[in-house]
Amino acid sequence: MIADLLAWLTNPEHWRGAGGVPAQTLLHLYYCVVSVGTAMLIAVPLGLYIGHTGRGATAVVAVSNAMRALPTLGLVTMLVLIFGLGDTPALAGLVILAIPAILAGTCAGVDSVPSDIVDAARGMGMTSIQRLWRVELPNALPLLIGGVRSAMLQVVATATVAAYVNLGGLGRILLDGLAVGHYEQMAAAALFIALLAVAVDLVLAGISRLVVPRGLALAAEANRDGS
Amino acid sequence: MLEFRSVRKQYENGTVAVQELSMSAETGTITVLVGPSGCGKTTLMRMVNRMIEPSSGAVLVDGTDVREFDAARLRRGIGYVIQQAGLFPHRTVLDNVATVPLLSGCRRREARTRAAELLDRVGLPADLGRRYPAQLSGGQQQRVGVARALAADPPVLLMDEPFSAVDPVVRAGLQDELLRLQEELGKTVLFVTHDIDEAIKLGEKVAVLRQGGHLAQYAEPDALLAEPADDFVTSFVGRDRGYRRLSFRDSRRLRPEATDTVHIGDTSADVPSRAGWVLVLDAHRRPRGWLPPEAAVDGQLTEDQLVAGGSLHVEGTSLRGALDSALSAPSGLGVVVDGDGGYVGVVTARQVLDLIEEHRSSVTAEGVAP
Numbered sequence: 001m002i003a004d005l006l007a008w009l010t011n012p013e014h015w016r017g018a019g020g021v022p023a024q025t026l027l028h029l030y031y032c033v034v035s036v037g038t039a040m041l042i043a044v045p046l047g048l049y050i051g052h053t054g055r056g057a058t059a060v061v062a063v064s065n066a067m068r069a070l071p072t073l074g075l076v077t078m079l080v081l082i083f084g085l086g087d088t089p090a091l092a093g094l095v096i097l098a099i100p101a102i103l104a105g106t107c108a109g110v111d112s113v114p115s116d117i118v119d120a121a122r123g124m125g126m127t128s129i130q131r132l133w134r135v136e137l138p139n140a141l142p143l144l145i146g147g148v149r150s151a152m153l154q155v156v157a158t159a160t161v162a163a164y165v166n167l168g169g170l171g172r173i174l175l176d177g178l179a180v181g182h183y184e185q186m187a188a189a190a191l192f193i194a195l196l197a198v199a200v201d202l203v204l205a206g207i208s209r210l211v212v213p214r215g216l217a218l219a220a221e222a223n224r225d226g227s
Numbered sequence: 228m229l230e231f232r233s234v235r236k237q238y239e240n241g242t243v244a245v246q247e248l249s250m251s252a253e254t255g256t257i258t259v260l261v262g263p264s265g266c267g268k269t270t271l272m273r274m275v276n277r278m279i280e281p282s283s284g285a286v287l288v289d290g291t292d293v294r295e296f297d298a299a300r301l302r303r304g305i306g307y308v309i310q311q312a313g314l315f316p317h318r319t320v321l322d323n324v325a326t327v328p329l330l331s332g333c334r335r336r337e338a339r340t341r342a343a344e345l346l347d348r349v350g351l352p353a354d355l356g357r358r359y360p361a362q363l364s365g366g367q368q369q370r371v372g373v374a375r376a377l378a379a380d381p382p383v384l385l386m387d388e389p390f391s392a393v394d395p396v397v398r399a400g401l402q403d404e405l406l407r408l409q410e411e412l413g414k415t416v417l418f419v420t421h422d423i424d425e426a427i428k429l430g431e432k433v434a435v436l437r438q439g440g441h442l443a444q445y446a447e448p449d450a451l452l453a454e455p456a457d458d459f460v461t462s463f464v465g466r467d468r469g470y471r472r473l474s475f476r477d478s479r480r481l482r483p484e485a486t487d488t489v490h491i492g493d494t495s496a497d498v499p500s501r502a503g504w505v506l507v508l509d510a511h512r513r514p515r516g517w518l519p520p521e522a523a524v525d526g527q528l529t530e531d532q533l534v535a536g537g538s539l540h541v542e543g544t545s546l547r548g549a550l551d552s553a554l555s556a557p558s559g560l561g562v563v564v565d566g567d568g569g570y571v572g573v574v575t576a577r578q579v580l581d582l583i584e585e586h587r588s589s590v591t592a593e594g595v596a597p
């Protein structure tokens with residue numbers, strides 16, 4: 001088995017052209033970035049609104065829990081039946097998959113901002129929108145980005161479904177392997193999906209270090225030392 | 228002037244936090260709201276910057292109802308310091324202090340220059356400005372909180388238990404600092420505390436509130452100690468109010484007397500033959516401690532041969548300090564020093580008590596109630 005896997009990996013044929021590993025990895029990555037990016041455009045503003053106003057929190061929690069329970073494959077199949085084959089149903093399925101984690105992270109982030117800080121901001125004369133931008137959002141960033149990371153991990157793992165609707169990505173390699181009974185090919189595809197997940201998560205961790213304000217990192221450190 | 232006109236606040240859950248309360252705070256003075264926990268101090272204070280709207284009645288700042296201002300704008304014009312400082316953890320100290328000027332449209336550079344000045348004002352080193360709140364001690368955070376409230380140079384300052392989260396020594400330092408700042412700035416300060424000692428130390432006038440937001444007494448601190456309005460105020464100001472009242476008596480008429488002194492480094496030959504305690508000074512004539520009666524000095528006199536001294540009484544300050552210096556000294560002689568800490572003389576508890584008695588009889592003779 002291991003030998004078969006190595007043989008597959010070292011076969012230069014598998015590394016060339018549109019169906020090769022590099023191209024499919026890029027395509028896979030592209031699906032993930034586009035769907036998580038789209039999910040952020042929807043979930044972050046919504047999460048900020050809910051966290052800031054405290055309105056609609058229960059409804060959103062219920063809906064996003066229901067969304068988590070949806071089987072992505074079934075969802076994508078349904079979307080294909082509605083929209084026909086193509087990028088849209090696959091990406092839409094992934095977006096729906098990514099939204100709950102990002103929404104939950106954003107809401108939790110805003111909720112986690114200590115009330116005395118928000119109160120101080122109000123007392124200093126910040127308007128509602130200034131409080132959101134200048135105080136709540138920066139302080140929500142650690143949890144918000146945490147939400148994005150877990151959404152991204154889910155999406156990288158699940159983007160294989162794109163192959164079911166005749167698209168590319170590492171799922172293509174996996175499904176083709178399944179079709180012809182080449183298990184070493186399926187193992188290789190799974191391996192690349194896992195590696196991609198780790199790599200993407202590392203990149204996001206790096207971005208998190210860059211955008212989370214230094215003061216918050218210091219505060220978290222001080223808390224750890226103190227307890 | 229800050230004026231509360233029959234304000235009342237009932238929360239949605241039915242709690243009446245403030246009950247038909249009227250009082251006013253003079254411009255340029257520190258007015259303290261004091262009372263037990265839950266008596267409505269915070270509620271009352273937050274009506275001034277419209278963080279809370281009264282259920283009825285009105286709050287006026289210099290004669291204008293605060294409801295006539297846009298709330299956010301009003302708040303930028305009123306300094307606000309809260310209990311745990313409430314600093315923004317994601318901003319540097321300097322940017323925290325610059326918050327309100329930036330909100331009011333000040334340029335960043337200008338706002339930061341101003342912020343740096345304020346750090347200096349509240350006694351913080353300039354390089355602290357680059358740090359984050361998580362890197363400061365509690366006392367430093369409170370100072371930053373005060374600097375932030377002062378940044379836009381507001382005429383009115385609201386302070387809600389600003390010093391309650393720090394230890395007593397730091398708290399005393401911050402209180403002195405506030406008094407010094409107030410001397411320079413002359414703001415209209417509304418200060419909330421549940422600590423009667425803090426109220427008496429800081430307030431030019433003190434409002435004692437009772438549970439349910441009733442104003443039990445509104446008076447100068449001396450009057451509060453001398454004539455508490457009712458049993459509630461009496462028990463709230465505490466047992467030793469007679470002693471604490473001495474804080475308001477100056478000691479100018481106290482006449483310090485000379486006593487035997489020696490210096491650190493003197494040899495046994497210099498030490499007077501004596502039956503009583505001898506005060507030991509250093510080269511700058513600052514008191515270092517006492518030499519017990521009949522104690523042998525062999526060779527040079529050093530610090531470790533001394534008994535620690537009591538509290539020092541700075542010339543011209545209150546009789547409370549004078550009495551305490553005598554009571555706390557091992558020799559029973561309170562040491563009086565000048566502003567630089569140099570030895571002036573000593574006083575006994577008897578002298579202080581005589582002065583108090585003298586004052587009482589002169590006041591009674593004039594027909595004024597004691």
Ligand SMILES: Nc1ncnc2c1ncn2[C@@H]1O[C@H](COP(=O)(O)OP(=O)(O)OP(=O)(O)O)[C@@H](O)[C@H]1O
Binds near residue numbers: 243264270
């Ligand atoms: N938002 C609120 N809703 C309902 N009741 C409240 C609210 N805020 C305060 N209260 C109640 O109103 C009363 C006065 O509260 P307030 O915070 O003004 O007291 P305080 O004198 O500042 O107390 P402390 O010294 O503990 O800060 C208390 O009984 C409190 O429980």
Ligand SMILES: [Mg+2]
Binds near residue numbers: 269387
């Ligand atoms: Mg309070």
